[in-house]
Amino acid sequence: MPITSVDKDLTNLTMSVVADFPVPLPRLWDAYADPRQIERFWGPPEWPATFTRHDLYPGGRSEYYMTGPGGERSHGYWEFTTVQQGHSFEVIDGFAAENGQPNEEMPSMQMVFTFEETPTGSRLTNTTYFNTLEELEQLITMGMEEGATAAMGQIDEVLEDLASFAADRALTAQILSPTQVRISRIIRGAPQQVWNAHHDPGLLTRWLLGPDGWTFTDCQVATAAGETFRYAWTDANGENGFAITGEVRESNPPHREVFTETMEDMDGPPTLNEQNLTAVEGGTLLTLLITYATEEQRDAVLATGMTDGMETSYARLETELLATA
Template sequence: MPVTDITTDPENLAITVVADLAAPVERVWRAYSDPRQLERFWGPPGWPATFAQFDFTVGGRALYTMTGPHGETSSGAWEFSAIDEPRGFEVIDAFVDDDGVPLDGGQSRMTFTFEPSDVGTRMTSTAHFASHESLEQMVEMGMVEGTRMAMAQLDAVLQDLRDYAEGKGTRLELLDDTHVRITRLVDGPRELVWRAYSEPELMRQWLLGPDGWAMTDCELASAPGDGYRYSWEPVGDTPGQAFGFEGEALVVDAPRRMVTTERMQGMPEPTTLNDLSLYEEDGATLITLLIEYPDLATRDMILATGMVDGMEASYARLERELLMV
């Protein structure tokens, strides 16, 4: 995790973030000055940002919207007041409405500096607030922890995607007691991977877990509010009992993101929140699944079923049978 320190300074009405990044200053600069790269880490997990406008000039403006797992949104704007490539820049940051008009309160002046360090780059960002009320509001909204979780995504951005994930299989990260992140790089374009998740005839070919299982139901959701239903049963002498999942779609942003609820068929609880996102670079697609569990016991119970191993078998089949043709 790159963040080494977050300091709240009520006396000077500031919050300062320090991160040590294993990449040269020029590479870090590109991550902060390219909206497509910023989108991968500016919002915390579950709240990815989309930059609709990015005029990276003094006096220029950037507009972004973070979309939560239930479709809720929070929008902001940067006005660039100083740019010193590649050493840093300064913005006036503000919450905005749907038309990009700044809202009362919540405005701050943010500075970003990038300096060479023993590990690569030390990034320091400081948000300066106009009042104690504004500072306290941001702390209460979870800015400190949200920033820490957002910055934890930066390592993957700074590395070549294939260097970061290729050949490492399905990886599980325990983010906290109720959130896990699962990642898998597949060698194929995002459009095809999205189709594999959204077309029944394709999904039936790969989403099978270990060998010896068949998908018997494959009803997919294509828009928010749609329900879905997946079922599997063992084939031949394979041990096990038929089972399935069902739920509804909350966010559908093709071919980038889908958020769904999930529960075992016939059981009202427990329900998880599954946030799937796809990112393509150099012809490969990073699949990221952020799962929210209702509690720690449920998280550990589900992970103990061998879920990750089953996912790896499915992803390997996805590459072998759909992406390598």
């Protein structure tokens, strides 16, 4: 159990949890920066968390839900107010409705996470600031202290798992729901470099090619919300060409971009893609949450070998970035 102390201050309306870990500071930070990792310990064991959004930058937002033993869900959100990369972040933490919007009937609170090196590894101090004594007592009565303690007890196993989150691991795809898939890969390069590689036609046409031998025949890039893009390819024989089109819905360089995507001349609604770039040890964690219209559409797309083609392209992207570094 990594928890060193839990302190409730009824005068200053705070609760502080201090935990020590025998791992380097960057390893502990990455456990909170990576949605694949934080969801393995943020909820208590009987209420595991699923993060559908995790924007670790000032002005960013996280959305998650915890699933109970009977399949019931409790939704929450974070609004990041400050982030000091590798050292601390502050959030407004609150309960949410199913659509991710704040639940105004429940209290929200400020939470500060501070990370520091120690002679034996690293330390996390998590301080929660409550608005009133009544809210503090309400949440303590609801089991906030016990939940935090139980959740924190799961971090050691995550920190020991180096292979699952290594910078040299290939792309992973996780099915989060009947209509959502999360693609994750660490790319060796800074977030700004990875962002540029997605929006500079000169770079894009060198790596976003799928299997070897394919080439671009059209590369119309969108760089701002409201703009549309079109990419088209053909194989080495000039045959089997296809194209994808879409519209950018949200753009916050170099961290987050939301866009639709559909294959040209094919029936079916577009997907909604939410791409996040987060600085982690070893490079940039690229997280792509894809929302499909139906489970059937999700399965049909995955069956095409989409993830294999994405891994080939991302590996090529990494090579391009390292070559120009």
